[in-house]
Amino acid sequence: MTDPSLFPTGVAYTPAEELIINHIVEKPREFLLQSIQDVAASLGISEATVSRFARHAGFGDFKTLKNAVAARSLGPADKMSASIDEGAGDVQAFLRQQRANIDRTLEGLDEESFAKAVHALVASRRIFLHGKGASACVAELLRFRLNRYGMLVELLPAGGTELMEGLVHAGPSDVLVTFGFQRVSPEGQALLDHGEKVGCTTVLFTDRYVRSVGPRATIELYTYRGEPRAYHSMASAVALVDALVVGIAAQLDGPALETLDRIKELKRAYGHLLAR
Template identity: 55%
Template sequence: MMPISLFKQGVAYTQAEHTIIDFITSNPTEFLVMPIQQLAARLGVSDATVSRFARHAGFRDFKELKATVAASTLGPAEKIAASIEGGPTSPRAFLERQQSYLGITAERIDEEAFMKAARTLAGASLVLIHGKGAASCCAELLRFRLSRFSKRVVVVPPAGSELFEGLVHMDKDSVLVTFGFQRLPEESRIAIEQARSVGATSILFTSRALHGAGAEPDIELVAYRGEPLEYHSMAGAVALVDALVVAVAAQLDGSATDELERLRALKRAYESTLPR
């Protein structure tokens, strides 16, 4: 059984929609391999009813509903197995697939939200970054890049009550960056809520629109990472982080490159002692 909390709470679902919820929560693996027409026929409802249910339950469409169920049901081993079974596993094939996902990310990018994120980070007095699990690599990359611009950047602990050791320093001039791909971690939800309570700006990197997830970030940046049943690479997320870093540098209007030149000079001064 999967948790019913996956679906938007506080909604008056119809009897047909309760039937759909009961089937998905009781048979998530079977649900994942069903097209919308097969599911509708199995439950004795129309395709339109299933489509409306997906939106009613807090998802953009049926495809996003499936992606969320997959993220809540399948473990890393199952996703890798599905990816192996689903096609060629050569390095070239894998990289070409990631290249196509980068193209989808580029097509879907909300440029207004992206530039707002760049401007906000450039003007922040403090940047707090939170990344849990595989997303910790993105968090560390963003910390490393922004720190080179002499920004005050802190990576907060990923889980547990130590999370609050970082969040307590947030104020209205701070920016929170967190990562929640197929689903929003509870720690990210709490961090976004805390940012809102003190007037800080929150930026969420995700692989889908997390409407109805319990916390709404101020800015949402979406990186497409593939279909629900396959292994999800961080390539698109890392590329989007790097794109944001370059945009922040442009917003800093020369001060970012000045800092990098000072760093370069310092390295040259000690290159005989500490070679690269």
């Protein structure tokens, strides 16, 4: 089954539309394999009714509806299986898909928002980073890169009330960065909400063009990671983070290079004592 909350309440659905909702909730995997014609035939309704339902329920069109159902219904094993079926484990096909994902990220990225993110991070007193699940590794990469420039960076706990131990120190001169792919986690929502309350800049990495639910970030950076039914790689997210790091280095210029030079000198001075 899929989550019934996918469909907004307070909407006056027709009996035929209720049939469609029940079909999707009870048989999401079957629905994902069906065309509009298939759904109409299986439920004994018209194709126009199925098409209208998608718009009436707030999804724009039938494809958007299917993508939303896939995002709610398919687990990691299903997505991995779909990717294996499509690419047959071919490394070239997989890497070409990642290149396509990066191209889509470039098309969807707002350059003004990117520039604002660079400026905000450079001007910040301190940077708080948060990532949960697979995005935790991207948050750690960003922490490592920015720390090498001598910037004050704190990686917040992924979840639980321990998150508040670090979040309580955030103020108007700080920047909060979080990752919310498919949906913003409860921790991410708390971070964005708190950031707004204390007046600090918040940056959200997201794969959604439009988000109508939950607190908004000051700056949102779009990252395309593939179709909802496919395995979601972090390649495009990492590429965008690296682009952000390079943009910050260009703004910092001398100070960033000086810090890197000092790191190099320390490695040279104490390298004989440390394991490689």
